[in-house]
Amino acid sequence: MSDEPTETPDATDETGSVVERTQRELPSWERIRESELFVVAATTLAVAIFPWLFARAPVVSGVLQGYQDLATLILIWGIFAMGFNLLLGYTGLLSFGHAAFWGGAAYAAGVFSAQVSSSPILIILAGTSFAALSAWILGFISLRRGGIYFAILTLAFGQMAFYMALSPLAWITGGENGFTGVELGKLFGVFQLRYPVPGLDWLVGTWKYVLVGGVAVLCVAAANRILHSPYGMVFRAIRENDQRAEFVGLNVWRYKLMAFIISGTFAGVAGSLFTIYSAYVPLSSFYWTTSGEVVIMAVLGGVGSLFGPILGAAIYLYVENIVSGVQQLTLPFTGPNEYVTLVQEPVVLMDGFGAYWHLILGLVFVAVVVLFPRGIWGLLMDFGSAVRKLGGGR
C-alpha cells in the first residue's frame, strides 16, 4: 500500500490522451489497488494461504523452516506493529511505552478469562477495552509534551506498568512467574481453538489461527478505512506540520490523543490475542524491550505504509525464532535430506550460527535504515513499480 493517495492515474501518466482513455475504459491498477474491497480481499487471501505457505507447502516451507504457531504469532505482532505505525508513521509520534497497552491488554484478558468468561471473543473485547482506556489516560497526560519528552514520558509509564505488575500487583499478575491461570473456552461456544478446521486444516490449520486471522483482517480493514478517511488525512497533516494544521483550525491535540487511543486499541487487540495464543501472560510483555521490538518492526518493514510493519513483524519474529534455532549454517544443496543433493556430507560454514541472531537482526536493521529509508515494504513497492514500468513501458 502506498502512503501517497494523491498518486492517481492522472499524476502518473504522461500524456493527456492516455488519461482520457484509462478513465473511459477499465479502472486502472492504481485505482483498484487503492480500493477498500481490494485491500480487504487481498489481505484475506494472504492471511488464508500464509500458514500453508509458511509451514506446510512443499519446497517453500522446507526452505523457510516455518511452523504453524509462528504464523499465528506473526499475525498477532503484525496487528500490534500496524497499530503502532498509525501513531509513528502517520501521526509522527514516537511512543516508547506501547508495552503498557500490549501487556495491559494481555493481563486484562488473562484475568478476565480466569474470573469472568472464557469465551475468546469476550476475552478480546475485555483486553481491548482495558487497553483503550489506559491509552486514553496515558495519552491524556503524555501528549502534554511533544518530541523526546513524549517518548520518555511514555517509556516511563510503560516501566511503571512493569514494576506494578512485578511487585505491588503480583497477587493478580503472578509477578516474575507470569499469569498462568488463563482459561480458554470454545469459539462461539462451538469450536475448540486447538482443533484443526475440518476440511481446511491443510490450509489454515487450527481454529486458533482462524480467529487470529479473522481479527487481523478486520484490523487491516479498520486501519485502511481510518487512513483513507478525512480523519486519516488530518493525521498526516499533523505529521507534516502540526502548527499549520493548528492554524487551519484543527484541534491538533485532540487528533493526536485520538491517534494514540486508536493505536493503543490495536495494541490491545494484539495483546489479548497473544493471551489466547500462548494461554499464558509473561511479565516480559510489560518490559520496555516489548516497546522497543515494535518500534524496530515498524521501522524495518516501513513506517508510513499500512502493510510494512506487518512485514517487519514477520522478519523480526523469523530471525528471533527460526534463525536463532539454526545450529549449523550449511551451504544449500549439501548434506542429506535436501531436495537436490550435490554432496552427501554437509558443507558447514559456521557452527552455532543461531546464537548470533541478535547480531544478524542488528545488521539487517542497520542495512534497512541506511539503504531503504522507506523500509522493506517501500523497497518491494519500488521494485514492483519498476517491474511494471519495464513490462508496460514503450
Place this chain on the structure above:
Amino acid sequence: MARREKTDVSRRDVVKMAGATGLAGLGVAGSASAQEYPPIGNFPIQGNPTFGFTVPQSGPYSSEGQDELRAYRMAVEHLNNGGGWVDNWSDLSGNGVLDQQIEFVSGDTATDADTARQTARRMIQRDQAIMLSGGSSSAVAIAIQELCQREKVNYMCCLTHSNDTTGKSCVRYSFREMFNAYMSAQALVPPVTNEYGGDNNFYQLYADYTWGQTVQSSMSQFFGEAGWNEMNSVATPLGTKDFSSYLSQVPRDQTDVLFLDHYGLDGANSLSQAKEMGLDEDMEIVVPLYNRPMAQAAGGAIEDVFGTVAWDSQIDNPPSNQFTQAFNDRYDRIPSGPAQLAYAQTLQYAAAVQRAGTFYPPEVIKQLEGREYNNIGMGQELMRKCDHQAQRAVPVVKGLSESEQQQGQFFEIVNLTGADQLGYSCDEGPAGECELGPYE
C-alpha cells in the same frame, strides 16, 4: 539451512490426525489394543524419534546451559551407540531406542519463560519432538511443562528446584528427578543447626520468582521449626547485578545467619558482594542451592558456606564414577550437577519407552510413575506417582577455601542425606497442592 524432507509429510499428517482425535473423541484410547495406540501429541512418530533440549544459553543461568547440553548430547550418543550407563541398564540396548536412532534439537531459553515457550513450541511443532527436557530456572520449567501437558509431549525436568514444579503447578506429562526447596531445607537443618547452634536469628534475601519464593518459605518453615528466629526476608528481582543495597540493609549486630536464596550468576554476585562487604565476619552465610559455575564465579567467597547441590562428582558410587569417567573421556572436564541430571533424565525416559514398548506418551508415563530405581548414583529412589517427584538423597555441601579448590571441585560433601530422612507424604507439603491432570 538444512532442510528435512520428512517434516513436510509429518506435519500435515499430524494435523490431520489431531483432527481425527479431536472429532472422534479421546475416549477410545483405553479400548485400543496394545499395538495400536491412537495419535496423541507427536505420536505416532514419523521418521526417527527426536528429543528437544531447552537450555539457558543467555540470561542469569546461562553458565549452566553449556554443561547441560554436553550431557544431553552424550546421552543421545550413548543411547544410539552404547557407552556410559547405557551398557549397565538392562532396559537399554545401546542401539537406539526401540531400535530407532535418536535425533535431537536444542534451543535457547534465555532464562526467560516466554522465550522458552517459543523455543518449546518450535520443537514440538516443527521438529516433531516426542520428548522435551531442559533446565534451568523453575519459571522456565513450569512454563514449558504446562505447554507440554497441553500438547501431550513428555517433559523431563532437568534443574528446577521450586516446590511448585511438582506442587501447585505440577502436570501429568512432567517428571522431576531433582529434589526441591522443601527437601533442601529438611536436609540443611541438621548439619547447619549442629554447626551454628540451635538458637539463631536469620535473615533471607531471595530471588523474586517461583523458585526463590518457595526456597524462602521452606527455609522459614524448617529453620523456624528448629527454633531459629527469622528477622526478615527481602525479595530481589531475578537478574539483579548489584546486591549491595539489599546487603547493606542486613542488621549486622543482630543477624547470626544470612540465607542467600539466589542461583546462577545472581548467586555468584550476591555471595561475592556479601563477602566484599565483610558480612561473613559478623554472621554465617548459607546458600540453599549451589551449583558449580556459581561456586567457580564466587571463588574463595564460598569458603565454609553451607548449601545443597544437585549432584557432585565426589559422590563415590559406581554410577556416579562411571558418569564422571564417561563425561571426562568425552569432553575432558568434570561434569557439573545439572549435567548429571540432564544425562539421567534422558536415559530414564528412554528406559521407560523401552519398557513400555512404545513411544505412546501415556504408556511411557505409566512406566515412569511409581518406579523404584537405584542406578543414577543417588541411592534408592522412588519416582512418586502422586506428584511425579523423585524421593531421593540430597547432598549437603560446604564450600572449600580458595587454596583447597581444584579443577571441578569446589566443595566438600558434608552429608548425603538419605531419602528416608527427607520428603513428605502425598497429602502434605507441596504435594498436597498438586493435581496432575489427565493422561490423554
